[in-house]
Amino acid sequence: MASDLVELDRRAVLTTMATAELVTLDDLSRPTPCAGWTVGDLLAHMAAQHRGFAASARGDGADLAHWHVRPPCPHTPAEYAESADDVLTAFAVPDVLERTFALPEFGPEVTVRGEQAVGFHLVDYVVHGWDLARALGVDYALDPDAADPVLRIAEMVPDGPDRDAPNSPFARALPVDDGSAPLDRILRLLGRSPTWPDRPDR
Template sequence: MLINDLLALHHTAVRTSVEIVSQVSADDWGKPTPCSEWTVADLLAHMTVQHHGFAAAARGEGGNLAVWEVRPLGARPVAGYAEAAEDVLAAFAEPEVPQREFDLPEFGPAARFPAMQAVSFHLIDYVVHGWDVARSLGLDYRLAPELAEPALRIALAVPDGESRLKPGAPFGPALAADDEDPLSRVLTALGRSPKR
């Protein structure tokens, strides 16, 4: 796959997450999510800062740890999330991005990845976190058809094993998939149960 094709898919995943988050209301902040120990408010704070962090990384500033610090949501959390999504989409659209390496300190000190891999990380996060928010709100989540095969390929490439048991691990250990639906397979590969 070419980087521009991946960026187009990433755009779809992020836009879908914005549509879902736009349905969050003040009554939803305390609801539990499929992310262990996170409420909807916690999840949205994480999703918002990750957009800003990856935007900074796309601009060559990902090594600044301050951009990765989770902050309180503020008075307009849904609008703040949409603005953060616009920030990362604009950053990823900059012409230098395909040749750039991304500093992603959350993966470890001096962790640096080529654009293709970094965009893949962000894409799969927002496929899964879009589903997380939808599930928390009792909404349907539909994986865009063009995302099905690439998202599954990315999900299956995420290493499984002991690292997924550590506190703060983004994904739990892989679960057995009981059907061939691409979204179900993405979720189970990343430790989410589609039926819970």
């Protein structure tokens, strides 16, 4: 799995870039599956996370400034594409999975091995890729090669009060049917209703 993570992550990010290219200025105010976030808010968060992970891959991720959303401008597909290119370049180095990544949003001294960090990033951009596509009303297909690793990582993400915090990217987990499609299971584990916005889900 480790040797494939960077490629799977690259493909997930490229999918989000293709979707982001569809965003118009009018779309920026659309709601998303992330409660309280518009498409503009979601793009801003996704861009900030790219910048933070890219900085961590380069050894400078402990500085929270890299992880902060930039002041409203508004947040555009062009800003997102720039940040996505940055993280893809940062992750393309041969030893990225062996590097130590600082993740200051989890605590000032928190570090993880590159393999774990890239796995976190992959899950984020599969789920946020779905969020963005759903908000725009376009199709999203989970990369079949990513299904098993993303599901395994999603199953390890802690559920609980931290997910109730403002701006948390994941809501509380929803009940999961083990016989459902991998994407539906991933979404439910990370607090998304696969039917959004058609009807409430439980």
